[in-house]
Amino acid sequence: MNIIGLTGGIGSGKTIVSQVFMKLGIAVYNSDTEAKIIMNSESDIINKLKIIFGFDIYDKNNQLNRDKLAQHIFNNKDKLNTVNSIVHPAVKKHFTNWVNKQQSQYIIKETAILFESGIYKDVKKIITVTAPLKLRIERIKKRDNLTEDKIIQRINNQTNDNFKIKNSNFIIINDEKELIIPQILRIHKKLINNL
Numbered sequence: 001m002n003i004i005g006l007t008g009g010i011g012s013g014k015t016i017v018s019q020v021f022m023k024l025g026i027a028v029y030n031s032d033t034e035a036k037i038i039m040n041s042e043s044d045i046i047n048k049l050k051i052i053f054g055f056d057i058y059d060k061n062n063q064l065n066r067d068k069l070a071q072h073i074f075n076n077k078d079k080l081n082t083v084n085s086i087v088h089p090a091v092k093k094h095f096t097n098w099v100n101k102q103q104s105q106y107i108i109k110e111t112a113i114l115f116e117s118g119i120y121k122d123v124k125k126i127i128t129v130t131a132p133l134k135l136r137i138e139r140i141k142k143r144d145n146l147t148e149d150k151i152i153q154r155i156n157n158q159t160n161d162n163f164k165i166k167n168s169n170f171i172i173i174n175d176e177k178e179l180i181i182p183q184i185l186r187i188h189k190k191l192i193n194n195l
Contacts, residue, residue: 001099002106003122004191007114008129009158010151011136011143013174017129018110020184027102029095031111031119038090039064048086053079074153088117106191115159115167127187128168130161131175 006021006028008014018028039045040063049069050058057068073080099107106124114120131139133155140151165171170187174180 001102002124003099004106004108005114005120005123005126006108006110006129007112007126007164008131009136009161009164010112010154011140012129012131013139013180014110014112014129016174017127017172017180017184018108020181021108021188024184024188025104026106026108026188027104028108028110029098031091031095031109034094035087035091036064038094039087042090045086045090049083052082074150074157080157084113084117112158115164120167125169125191126167127170127172128161128164129172129174130165131173135175
C-alpha cells in the first residue's frame with residue numbers, strides 16, 4: 001500500500017484537504033486525532049503521562065486536560081519529546097492495523113509532525129499544506145479560542161513551512177485566494193498515474 005504523508009503547520013488547513021481526499025475515495029488516517037483517542041483510552045499511556053506530568057492532567061473520568069499538558073510541553077522540547085516517545089509507538093501500531101484494512105488506491109497519513117517524528121521516512125510522497133501566518137493565526141483563534149501569544153508559541157514549536165515545502169513533493173496553497181480543490185485534483189491524478 002502506498003502511503004502519502006500530508007502535513008502542514010497548525011491552522012494551515014490539513015483537515016479540509018483531507019476531507020477532499022476522502023470525497024475522492026482515498027482513505028485518510030488522522031494521526032493527531034488518533035493520538036488524542038489513544039491518550040484518553042489506553043490505561044498504560046494514561047498512567048505514564050500522569051506519573052511524568054502529574055495526576056491533574058487528567059480529570060476524574062480519565063480525560064486528558066489538553067491545556068494543562070500544553071502548559072508542560074509547549075515551551076519545553078524535552079517534555080514534548082517525552083510525550084511523543086510514549087504516544088507515537090501506540091499510534092504507529094494502530095496505523096499499521098488500520099492500513100491492513102484499507103482498499104483505496106493509496107492512503108494518506110495526515111500529521112502535523114511528519115518531519116519532527118520521522119514519519120516522513122515511511123511515506124512514498126509528501127504533500128504540504130501552507131497558508132500565510134496571519135491567516136493561520138486567525139483560523140486558530142476562531143477554532144481553539146487561544147491567545148495570539150499561545151498560537152505563536154505552538155507555531156514556533158513546529159518545523160517551519162520553508163523546510164516542509166523544500167522537502168515535499170507537492171504543495172497545496174490554502175490562502176483563501178487560490179482554489180484548493182483544483183490543486184488537490186491535480187495531485188490526486190499524479191498520484192494515481194505515478195504510483
